[in-house]
Amino acid sequence: MARQRKDEDVPLKQLKAIRWAVRATLALGVIASTIANILHANPHPISQAIAAWPPLALLLTIELISRVPVHRPALAAIRLITTAIIAGIAAWVSYWHMVAVIARYGETGAGPYLIPLTVDGLVIVASVCLVELGGRIQAASTTSSQAGDVPGPLKGATGATNSGDQPEPAPIALTAAPGGSSEGAPRGQRKAAIAEQASRPRHPRPHPTARRAAPSKTPDASSAEPSGDTRGVKVPQTADACARWVRCWISMRKDGLDTGPISLGFEEEARRRYGWGVKQIRDVRHAATSGRLREQANLLGVDLPPEYADEQDELMVSR
Incomplete structure (x- = not known):
């Protein structure tokens, strides 16, 4: 309950906007790592594709775990462990690629060994934020879908507010004109039918606050009790x-x-x-x-x- 109240503090639209900003930050770190891998690889398309694959695999994995909801704790644990393994492999490979590229382009001393850590750190922080935002957005979406809606069987007692619309009057049956033309009945017959329709009693318009009982919902299938x-x-x-x-x-x-x-x-x-x-x-x-x-x-x-x-x-x- 406390988690739901915390999610309600930030509007759903703002959470989605923040997620796009975090996604852009993650993409920036992955692009930097991918470029370094490609620069260090042999000048051959296959070698460059192999070097670029680990950061891209990490990006796709993070997108999956941040978007797909969790239903079973065991499966959630498996995918988190797998993501951590992919992230470790990508970080290790990209780190040494980037160290070699930075040293090649003039950095000396500890610089080639420290600068790659800024890229890996950015990717890690953005990944954690993206997964957290995915959970927050899912919880906020569920809460907003329930807001103002009487949960479950309470609807059976209160129901949805009647729209207040009167039943549609029955259509006036018009007699076809002689010869089968589609112009309808003569003018005198139409007037008589309209007058008869007007004389029929109308149902009173319900009060705007009147409510009608909604159809009862089917009991939970998990319960065999009648x-x-x-x-x-x-x-x-x-x-x-x-x-x-x-x-x-x-x-x-x-x-x-x-x-x-x-x-x-x-x-x-x-x-x-x-x-x-x-x-x-x-x-x-x-x-x-x-x-x-x-x-x-x-x-x-x-x-x-x-x-x-x-x-x-x-x-x-x-x-």
């Missing part, structure tokens, strides 16, 4: 399922997930903590905060633990 949609709120239909929902809600309250948005980026962590995905824990929170989970537990004969609390408890305390 659930129903009662009064716009999904609730468990068996005693075992209800007891699991109750335990999940108690854990969510301890973790501070009883309020606030639940981002789709929390999917992996939600499955690790509760055994369900984001959509399912949203259903649990909605059922608990609306009081429907308590009602369903009483209906199914499930005893609620003393630490169970919802809005009804808070209302009783406030009274």
